[in-house]
Structures are given as structure tokens and as C-alpha cells.
Amino acid sequence: MTNNPIAAVAASILALGLTLGVTPAMAAKMDVTIGMQLEPPNLDPTGGAAAAIDEVVYANVFEGLTRFGADGSILPALAHSWEISEDGLTYTFKLHQGVKFHDGSDFDAEDVKFSLDRARADESTNAQKALFADIASVEVVDPATVKVTLSKPNGSFLFNMAWGDAVIVAPETAADNAAKPVGTGPFVFAEWVKGDRVDLTRNPDYWGDAVKLDHVTFKFISDPTAAFAAMMAGDIDAYPAFPAPENLVQFEADSRFLVINGSSEGETILAMNNKKPPLDNILVRQAIAHAIDRQAIIDGAMFGYGTPIGTHFAPHNPAYVDLTAQSAHDPEQSRALLAEAGVSDLTLSLKLPPPSYARRGGEIVAAQLREVGINVDITNVEWAQWLEDVFKAKNFDLTIVSHTEPMDIGIYARDDYYFQYGDPEFKAIMADLDKATDPAKRTELMQAAQKKIADDYVNAYLFQLARAGVINAKLKGIWPNSPTQANDMTGVYWEE
The missing domain is CATH 3.10.105.10 (Dipeptide-binding Protein; Domain 3)
Incomplete structure (x- = not known):
């Protein structure tokens, strides 16, 4: 305690400075809003053909045995490794352990068998059913091992398993994934406001590398003029496939933005x-x-x-x-x-x-x-x-x-x-x-x-x-190319 008014003011200024030093304004931004021209008809990639479904949920909410990398390469996902028989007919996948679905249930080989058998069944509604046509049987060896036997060699099988149509779902929640998707990914479905947006939040129990964002919003803006206005106003942080390429020259002239000119499929x-x-x-x-x-x-x-x-x-x-x-x-x-x-x-x-x-x-x-x-x-x-x-x-x-x-x-x-x-x-x-x-x-x-x-x-x-888009210049990790229909948020972060 002091009766010196100057000292009191100095102490107040010091306290204010210390307070400002830890304010959120100095911390990295932890949320992102992504613009999309089309709204998905549902959120189940195993039951719909629309590209907009994968653009929201691929790698974010749902995962498969394998996945596409940013350069189109095939990477491990829920399967950390696999062995292929000499005749090319048998694929034995070793699965990550300790993985949980977003509802808290455990992921294991039974879920893989359910998902693949469901996708290839006669009554399957999977839009890419042909991806699974060569599967003769799926066998659970143990909770962390699944054996897939093909009817004929298919060197594209690991590639096929990376598609969004081949993600692994749980039998308890599969029927409701169209409206309330439950996967194993680093983001959890939070809300779908029809005609406006889909919100995802960080999965605190994710089995893999932690993501750097707490919240992702996919905002649906079909009108090119409205999309341009939203980007200029800062309401949208990135529009990876901008609907009006003729406007991109205006973003190129603005240091707040980075225009991407990548390739698609x-x-x-x-x-x-x-x-x-x-x-x-x-x-x-x-x-x-x-x-x-x-x-x-x-x-x-x-x-x-x-x-x-x-x-x-x-x-x-x-x-x-x-x-x-x-x-x-x-x-x-x-x-x-x-x-x-x-x-x-x-x-x-x-x-x-x-x-x-x-x-x-x-x-x-x-x-x-x-x-x-x-x-x-x-x-x-x-x-x-x-x-x-x-x-x-x-x-x-x-x-x-x-x-x-x-x-x-x-x-x-x-x-x-x-x-x-x-x-x-x-x-x-x-x-x-x-x-x-x-x-x-x-x-x-x-x-x-x-x-x-x-x-x-x-x-x-x-x-x-082209995958011609525009992003905030401080946003990093957006895929420049589009090897699959996805807005993969797993490596996205804000530059401090």
C-alpha cells in the first residue's frame, strides 16, 4: 500500500501492461471460416455423391484406413501399416489402438469389417460402390488387425481406400451420419445451420497429432458477388475454390490476401x-x-x-x-x-x-x-x-x-x-x-x-x-492443390 499518487499511477500502468501482455489479442487466432459455393445435401460421405460432403468432413470428421496427402500420395490413417501377400490378393492392415469415435465408443477391427461389408453389400447406397467390388471377404484377426481378401489383384486398392466413400464408421451411429456425423477425426461435428454453415470443434480426445484450430466454420455462399464482399470484409478467412476467377486479380492487388492457383483432378x-x-x-x-x-x-x-x-x-x-x-x-x-x-x-x-x-x-x-x-x-x-x-x-x-x-x-x-x-x-x-x-x-x-x-x-x-482460390495471407496450411474433394483443416493454422 502506498500513499504516493505518482507511484500508484505507475503501478496501475505496469499492471495494465502486464495484463495487455497476456490478452487474447497477442495470442494466435484459433478459429477459421471457410467459404464454399455449394452446401452439402448431407454429411455422410458413404451415402452421397456430392463433392461438397467431402469438402466438409474428409480428414476433418471422418477417416479411412488410408488417406490422400496434399500431393495426392497415399498415406496411413487409421491403419498405421499393412502387408500385401505375394499374389496381391490379401491386405493385412494393422490398426492404431486407443482410437475412439466422437461418441466415446472404441474403434477397432470390427468397425472396419462393418464399414467395408456395408459399402459393398447388395443394398449399399455408396456412390462409389465400384471401389469395393474386388473385395471377396473381410476378416477380423484381432481388435487391431483386419485382413481383406480380394477376388483378383487390384494395385489401386490402397488408393481406393483413401476415398471419402471408404471412411470407417461405427454401426451404432452409421444410420444418423447424414445429419449428425460421428467419426474418429480431429474435429467433432457441432452444428449444421441449414442454408448457412456447418460448425466443427476440436476433438480433445483425438488419437493422432493435435490440430491447431479450436473451431472451423464452413460458410455456404453461392453468389459470387456476396462471396467477394464477404472476403473483402473479413467475414471469410479462405475461399479455396472461389466462384468468380475474374475477381481474383483484385485480391492479388491487396496485401491482406493470397491467391492460390493450384490444380484439381x-x-x-x-x-x-x-x-x-x-x-x-x-x-x-x-x-x-x-x-x-x-x-x-x-x-x-x-x-x-x-x-x-x-x-x-x-x-x-x-x-x-x-x-x-x-x-x-x-x-x-x-x-x-x-x-x-x-x-x-x-x-x-x-x-x-x-x-x-x-x-x-x-x-x-x-x-x-x-x-x-x-x-x-x-x-x-x-x-x-x-x-x-x-x-x-x-x-x-x-x-x-x-x-x-x-x-x-x-x-x-x-x-x-x-x-x-x-x-x-x-x-x-x-x-x-x-x-x-x-x-x-x-x-x-x-x-x-x-x-x-x-x-x-x-x-x-x-x-x-484450376483450384483457384483466395485466403487470408496470415492463414497457413491450406492445400494449394486438390488431389481429392476436400478442405483438409488438419494442418491449418494462423501465423502469429
């Missing part, structure tokens, strides 16, 4: 009907490929957002081979190839589905082809007509479409697929890939497959659909 291609003359001639297909200026399409149709590709494979995948130089823009070579093929006065149809990448890109492609002497008749079609006329009936010369399924190069082995390739050598590569389980061998085969379709100029490969 969407290979955007100028597909060609390989069995329809003269497109059955590789010289004509090669000429078309060399007539294309990819960057001009990216700049003109996508406002600069997109990654050039030279084959049907995502650039963020560790097995990707950059083959863009093999089909580089070269109009003179294009004209020479057409002359070598004996083709002149060629007119081709170009049927374009509704997305802007197709409609805008199609006009640019048509102009580029006309420069080398190929006339193009453009027809804009709706999705139903495209599916019926192009995809099913194969009544087309050229079309532009994005293939958004993860690592879907296997479609080139299908004889009945709409661009009608089905080359025996390529099919042999894919058959070997199905049998291979060694990671190095699988990479070798995936690269051989990429090279084969580039060598055969099956299609003209344009660009990987």
Missing part, C-alpha cells in the same frame, strides 16, 4: 472420336494437337487460371510426367501433318457442354484450328444432350470436357468409352498396373500409360482445371 481435354475418319488417322490427331495454344485458352477462357497438361494425369500427382512439349503449339507442323495425311478442306463438328471452360474454350479452339485450315462447326448442347449424343451415342468429332475423377487414366482402356481408343498395348499396361503393388513399379507403369496416350495423340490435352 479435372483434366480438361479436347476429346477426339478416334474411330471416325479422318480422326482415325494419328497424323490428323497430331495436327490438331499442335494447332492448340494451351496458354491462350487458359488466359482467354479461364482468366489465366489452369495448368497446361500434355497427357491425362494431374500435375500434382507424384507420378506425373510433363509431356506438354510433345504437343507444343506449332501451326506450321500442324499444316505439314495435314498435308502428309492427305487431308484438306476438313470440317469437324465441335459439341460443347454448358461449363464456361467448354463454351469459352471452344471458341478459342475453333479459331486456332481454322488458322491451320480446319473448319469447325460449333454446337452448344446441354448436359443431357451431351451425355446422350456424345458420351453414349459417340455422335461427334470433337468435344471439350473436364474429367474430374481422381487418377482416371484407366478410362483409356475401355473399348466402349466415348473417344473410342481401347489400344491393346495401353490395356496391357493397365492390366499390369492392376497387378502391381510395389510403389516404384506402379509409378513406372503410370508414367508409361501417360506416355502411351500422348504418343498416340488420343486427345488434345488442354489444362488441369
Whole structure:
């Protein structure tokens, strides 16, 4: 106690300073709000096909035996290790112990058996039931070990188990996951305000590495103008897939924000009907490929957002081979190839589905082809007509479409697929890939497959659909690319 007023004021100032030194204003921010254009129809990734489901719950609420990493690699998740039999038919998974579901119940091998048997059952409503088609049986060896036996070798099995459709759920809560998801992940479902947001909170009992956020909100804003206003006002901290790429230049000029230009799983291609003359001639297909200026399409149709590709494979995948130089823009070579093929006065149809990448890109492609002497008749079609006329009936010369399924190069082995390739050598590569389980061998085969379709100029490969977004410049850990449909919050944090 002192009667000195100056000393009293000094003590008060010191106390205030000490108090300010520990205020939350000096601490790291522990919550984040993520913008999404589409609201999920439900929150059960094992019972719905909408990408927005995984964008909320993948790796955050639900986990599988394996999972996708930010670069598309396959990582351990609920299974910390596994052994594969020499014949490639048996996968023995060793599970993490001490794992609990969000309702407090224990996770063990019985939950794995339930989840996989449920996904592959005749009455299954799983949107990706084909992922489980090769499973012959699932056996519980002990609480921490499960043995999965396949009916035939499938080298993609670990990849398949990383999909959101393959997450592990508990029999006690599976029926209610659509509205009240219960998983094993680092975040717990808190609330779903329909038409507005989904809230997640930190799981204090999480079995793995602790996350750095206490609270995550997924805010649904479909209108691009409203999304722009929310970001500028600071109501949204990140919008990983911003709905209006034409506005991103404004964020680039603002030091508060960081614009991301990553890749998704969407290979955007100028597909060609390989069995329809003269497109059955590789010289004509090669000429078309060399007539294309990819960057001009990216700049003109996508406002600069997109990654050039030279084959049907995502650039963020560790097995990707950059083959863009093999089909580089070269109009003179294009004209020479057409002359070598004996083709002149060629007119081709170009049927374009509704997305802007197709409609805008199609006009640019048509102009580029006309420069080398190929006339193009453009027809804009709706999705139903495209599916019926192009995809099913194969009544087309050229079309532009994005293939958004993860690592879907296997479609080139299908004889009945709409661009009608089905080359025996390529099919042999894919058959070997199905049998291979060694990671190095699988990479070798995936690269051989990429090279084969580039060598055969099956299609003209344009660009990987961008994951173009905007984030607060102080927010770290947001995936720049999108190897799966997810907004993985497990490594996200605020820079202090």
C-alpha cells in the first residue's frame, strides 16, 4: 500500500501492461471460416455423391484406413501399416489402438469389417460402390488387425481406400451420419445451420497429432458477388475454390490476401472420336494437337487460371510426367501433318457442354484450328444432350470436357468409352498396373500409360482445371492443390 499518487499511477500502468501482455489479442487466432459455393445435401460421405460432403468432413470428421496427402500420395490413417501377400490378393492392415469415435465408443477391427461389408453389400447406397467390388471377404484377426481378401489383384486398392466413400464408421451411429456425423477425426461435428454453415470443434480426445484450430466454420455462399464482399470484409478467412476467377486479380492487388492457383483432378481435354475418319488417322490427331495454344485458352477462357497438361494425369500427382512439349503449339507442323495425311478442306463438328471452360474454350479452339485450315462447326448442347449424343451415342468429332475423377487414366482402356481408343498395348499396361503393388513399379507403369496416350495423340490435352482460390495471407496450411474433394483443416493454422 502506498500513499504516493505518482507511484500508484505507475503501478496501475505496469499492471495494465502486464495484463495487455497476456490478452487474447497477442495470442494466435484459433478459429477459421471457410467459404464454399455449394452446401452439402448431407454429411455422410458413404451415402452421397456430392463433392461438397467431402469438402466438409474428409480428414476433418471422418477417416479411412488410408488417406490422400496434399500431393495426392497415399498415406496411413487409421491403419498405421499393412502387408500385401505375394499374389496381391490379401491386405493385412494393422490398426492404431486407443482410437475412439466422437461418441466415446472404441474403434477397432470390427468397425472396419462393418464399414467395408456395408459399402459393398447388395443394398449399399455408396456412390462409389465400384471401389469395393474386388473385395471377396473381410476378416477380423484381432481388435487391431483386419485382413481383406480380394477376388483378383487390384494395385489401386490402397488408393481406393483413401476415398471419402471408404471412411470407417461405427454401426451404432452409421444410420444418423447424414445429419449428425460421428467419426474418429480431429474435429467433432457441432452444428449444421441449414442454408448457412456447418460448425466443427476440436476433438480433445483425438488419437493422432493435435490440430491447431479450436473451431472451423464452413460458410455456404453461392453468389459470387456476396462471396467477394464477404472476403473483402473479413467475414471469410479462405475461399479455396472461389466462384468468380475474374475477381481474383483484385485480391492479388491487396496485401491482406493470397491467391492460390493450384490444380484439381479435372483434366480438361479436347476429346477426339478416334474411330471416325479422318480422326482415325494419328497424323490428323497430331495436327490438331499442335494447332492448340494451351496458354491462350487458359488466359482467354479461364482468366489465366489452369495448368497446361500434355497427357491425362494431374500435375500434382507424384507420378506425373510433363509431356506438354510433345504437343507444343506449332501451326506450321500442324499444316505439314495435314498435308502428309492427305487431308484438306476438313470440317469437324465441335459439341460443347454448358461449363464456361467448354463454351469459352471452344471458341478459342475453333479459331486456332481454322488458322491451320480446319473448319469447325460449333454446337452448344446441354448436359443431357451431351451425355446422350456424345458420351453414349459417340455422335461427334470433337468435344471439350473436364474429367474430374481422381487418377482416371484407366478410362483409356475401355473399348466402349466415348473417344473410342481401347489400344491393346495401353490395356496391357493397365492390366499390369492392376497387378502391381510395389510403389516404384506402379509409378513406372503410370508414367508409361501417360506416355502411351500422348504418343498416340488420343486427345488434345488442354489444362488441369484450376483450384483457384483466395485466403487470408496470415492463414497457413491450406492445400494449394486438390488431389481429392476436400478442405483438409488438419494442418491449418494462423501465423502469429
